[in-house]
Amino acid sequence: MSVRQGFLALLSEQPMNGYQLRQEFERRTGGSWPLNIGQSYTTLNRLHRDGLVETVDDQATDGDPPSVLASHRPAERFHLTESGRETAVSWWTTPVHRGKAERDELAIKIALAVTVPGIDVAAVVREQRSETMRALRALTRAKRDVDPLADRARALILDAQIFAIEAETRWLDHVEATVAATPQSERPKRNTR
């Protein structure tokens, strides 16, 4: 996803200025996606250029819209154009595609550990599990401090990461059990053709 889609979603609620958009974006993403002021205004500028948002002034004057940055009116409020509204709606109605899986450093490391002779896979898995549990505890502590009713966005995003890391521990357990059930001599090594 992009900041751009986030801004369109927020503007479909009500018109906002650049400062409000940035604040609202950070709040609604649970503090997980901090923006700098430059990013917010670049995004707004491009939305403006593409005719997805406009200001009250744009409606009053004809011709090319001035650059948001050039105009230097930070308090100016933006609202969606018809095309901006359509783009916002189509985002909600389109599922997020998983796409091609990214290379997973951990999976590759374990895969190599299983095939390189002389590596104590169980020890590698144990070390990793300790680290994974530490990360899970850190997220859980952060979650304990969140009032899920007052800050639903943050609770939700913390949960997303908690569930993802839990899945990693289950996978590590599975690797450990699989490796324990397979003697080293039967493990695939290199291609000996």
Add this chain to the structure above:
Amino acid sequence: MTVVLELTNVTRVHGRGPTQVHALGGVDLAVREGELVAVMGPSGSGKSTLLNVAGGLDSATSGRVLVAGRDVTAMNARRRAEVRRRDVGYVFQDLNLIPALTALENVALPLELDGVAVRTARASALAALEAVGLDVAPGRFPEDLSGGQQQRVAIARALVGPRRLVLADEPTGALDSVTGEAVLRLLRDRVDSGAAGLLVTHDARYAAWADRTIHLRDGVVTGTDAGGRVADPLGEPADLMEWEA
């Protein structure tokens, strides 16, 4: 912080001769006030045996188990039952609520068995039920309660009175994830207010509520992990979410 539970080289062997099973093979463990320790491991790794031995429900074959400074391995059955009632609270996966007793009576039972006057025991039980947020009449019977409500009653029973050690064996067992989390919140709160807790679970998500996790395999501790405190785990994910304008 005072050590509430201390296991020293504890073994538990079931059976004899060629069929004997070493359920625990020399476990050392100390749990202090204000500390919650999770026990994880595959099925048959000895998790439940460890919990039962810690709480005096099962006897160690060798080694020493101290609960609140007292050696339960050296006690006779009556004294041990007394420690169980006074100092130890249990939460089981199969809740073990007594169906013929109301929620309130279930919670008051351990106190009444211990000789506390009925009126006092019920007042404490009511306070415990309130603390776990039971949102229905305490006069209801277990069969009229949902799974989550029954688990709250079971936790109230484990926490009622001045228990210093709370033992939980898969307390989130058949619960949905939201109720399971509520159960962990209750356990954690009790531990934070001074109890020591030992939690057996196969869910890393629940184990993460503990201060540390010990991993058991074939009755032996294969590892311990602790720590995990950062200012804001969501604060620096920059590389995960690509910025595009």
